[in-house]
C-alpha cells in the first residue's frame with residue numbers, strides 16, 4: 001500500500017542474477033549523478049558501510065571525477081561514464097537517481113537536454129528498477145512548488161509553476177519525473193521514494209556553479225562584490241549537505257514512498273545571506289544589487305513535519321555553522337588562505 005492509501009501491484013520478481021553469490025554478500029547501489037555535489041557526498045556515506053557496493057553513472061556535465069577520487073580503484077566502487085538519457089544495464093538492489101544539472105545557469109544552458117534528462121533519464125532508471133526489482137529514489141526538488149502561494153510548503157501543495165517559462169525544463173521536468181515514479185509504482189509495483197530537496201550547500205559545490213551560496217562565498221574570498229539579485233527580499237532555506245545525505249538515506253531505508261520535503265526550515269532573504277557571508281568571511285567586501293532572471297521564486301521554506309514524523313529526521317547544522325566549512329573548502333581549491 002502506498003503512503004497515499006492507493007493500492008498497488010506487488011513488486012516485480014528480482015532479476016535471477018541477484019541470487020548470484022556476489023549479491024548475497026553485498027547491497028549493490030547505483031547512484032546516478034554520483035560525481036556531482038550531493039551525489040559524491042552520498043557516495044562517501046554509502047561507501048562507509050562495508051556491505052555496500054556502489055556504482056556511479058554520470059556524464060560529467062556538472063560533476064567531476066575529482067569529487068570521487070578517494071574511491072576510484074576501490075574494490076567496492078565502480079564509475080561509469082554514462083548519460084541517463086540512454087538505457088543502462090546493471091544488476092542492482094537500490095537506485096539513487098540524482099542525475100540532472102541543478103544550478104539554474106546549467107539547467108537553462110541546454111533546456112531540451114535538461115527535460116530529456118528528467119523524463120527519459122527517469123524512464124530509463126524506472127525501466128531498470130522494474131527489470132531487476134530494485135528500489136528507486138528520485139531527488140525531486142522544491143522547484144515543483146514553483147513560485148509558491150502556500151508558505152511554508154507542505155507536500156500536499158500542488159504548486160504554482162509556469163509551464164512555458166525558462167525554468168520549466170527543470171521544474172516541469174521534475175514534476176513529470178514524479179508522475180512517472182508514481183505511475184510505475186501503481187502500474188508495476190516498483191518500490192519508489194521521492195525526496196523534494198530544498199536548497200542545499202556545502203563543500204565540493206562547483207566554484208562557478210552559479211548558485212547563490214557558492215557565488216557569495218567565492219566572491220567574498222576573491223574580494224569581489226556579492227551580487228544580490230533584485231529585489232533581495234526573496235527567501236530561501238539552506239540545508240547543509242551532510243544533513244541532506246542523512247535524510248536521503250533514511251528515506252531510502254524507510255517505508256514511505258514520499259514525496260517528502262528534505263530541507264532546513266531556517267529561512268533567509270538573499271540580502272540576509274549576503275550579510276552573513278560578509279560578516280563571517282570578508283567584512284570588507286561590498287554588497288551590490290544586480291538584475292534577476294525570470295520566474296525567480298519569491299519565497300521558499302520547507303514544512304518538514306512529515307520528515308520528522310516518518311523518518312525521524314531533522315537538520316542539525318545551522319547556516320552560520322555550515323558556511324565556514326564551505327569557506328575552508330573553497331579557500332583550499334582557490335588557493336587563498338584566510339587572512340591572519
Ligand SMILES: NC(=O)c1ccc[n+]([C@@H]2O[C@H](COP(=O)([O-])OP(=O)(O)OC[C@H]3O[C@@H](n4cnc5c(N)ncnc54)[C@H](O)[C@@H]3O)[C@@H](O)[C@H]2O)c1
Pocket residue numbers: 032033034035036037038039057058059060061062063064082083084085097098099100101102103117121139140141142196197198199200201
Ligand atoms: N543542490 C540543491 O540545492 C538541490 C535542490 C533540489 C534538488 N536537487 C537535486 O539533487 C540532484 C543533485 O543535485 P546537485 O546539487 O548535486 O547537482 P550537481 O549538478 O552537482 O550534480 C548533478 C550530477 O548529475 C550529472 N548529470 C547531469 N545530467 C546527466 C545525464 N544526462 N546523465 C548522467 N549524469 C548527468 C552531472 O554531471 C552531475 O554530476 C539533482 O537531481 C537536483 O535536481 C538539488
Ligand SMILES: O=c1ccn([C@@H]2O[C@H](COP(=O)(O)OP(=O)(O)O[C@H]3OC[C@@H](O)[C@H](O)[C@H]3O)[C@@H](O)[C@H]2O)c(=O)[nH]1
Pocket residue numbers: 102103104141142143197198199210211212213215216227228229230234236270292293296297
Ligand atoms: O549570485 C546570485 C545568485 C543567485 N541569487 C538569488 O539567490 C536565490 C537562489 O538562487 P539559486 O540559483 O541558488 O537557486 P534557486 O533557489 O533559484 O534554485 C535552486 O533551487 C532548488 C534546486 O532544485 C536547484 O538546485 C536550484 O535550482 C535566487 O533568488 C537568486 O535570484 C543571488 O541573489 N545572487
